[in-house]
Amino acid sequence: MHKIFESKHDLARYFGDYLLNATQDKSEVYIALSGGSTPKAIFEVLAKEYAKSIDWSKLYFFWGDERCVDPTDSESNFRMTREYLFDHVETKAINIFRVKGELEPEEAVEDYITTLEENVPFTNGRPQFDIMLLGMGDDGHTASIFPHQIGLWNSDNLCELAQHPDSGQFRVTLTGKVINHSRHIFFLVTGDNKADKVDEIMNQKGNFKQYPAALVSTSNTTWLMDKAAAQKLTFK
Ligand code: 6PG
Secondary structure, eight states: OEEEESSHHHHHHHHHHHHHHHHHHOSOEEEEEOOSHHHHHHHHHHHHHSTTTSOGGGEEEEESEEESSOTTSTTOHHHHHHHHTGGGSOOOGGGBOOOOTTSOHHHHHHHHHHHHHHHSOEETTEEOOSEEEEEBOTTSOBTTBOGGGGGGGGOSSSEEEEEOTTTOOEEEEEOHHHHTTSSEEEEEEOSGGGHHHHHHHHTTOTTGGGOGGGGSOSTTEEEEEETTTTTTOSOO
């Protein structure tokens, strides 16, 4: 399923309304966040327009991926979320389960696996998030699984250590085993630079098989796009 919005703001409002309903329907909502520019824009809208309406204490926050840096580093996905969202809403610290990017990379992976095992409800032998937010890079990566390491997607482990292809930065990432087991996945994709990959993946053409983003299950996923990212789609 996909939805195309006039602006990032409209996209953010759609997601905000979804989150509001989810917290009204359930007493605990498990969500995995992503880094990137689109979530940042969404967090800003959530902080301004949903700070009072959403019951933030019902949300249990995790991440789909994290860079192996200190939580105060400007590259940290946790730091971005804290600055754009957590600092502005009523969250109980106990509901925030971050990836400890400050540890040695392998230790950070082990630590996060334990965090998932101890804190996320399991169904069919694996942790199940209610909501999984994903972005897609211009190269077709998602979470921190990049095309050159596409095999990590099929790992038997809940998390893996991945590496950025250009900078070599280590990252902790969830694998397909957890991502595709989520109740609902939102792909947040905005901007002209994503248009080609969106077209290739959604229409299963070109090099789509080389892109980790193409391995995300289609049955429980909604693509939330702006007009720029969706400009090459022939069906609308
Ligand atoms: C990260 C992300 C990553 C991101 C995409 C899209 O930590 O880098 O989780 O997968 O979502 O790179 O990023 P943009 O929205 O900035 O294009």
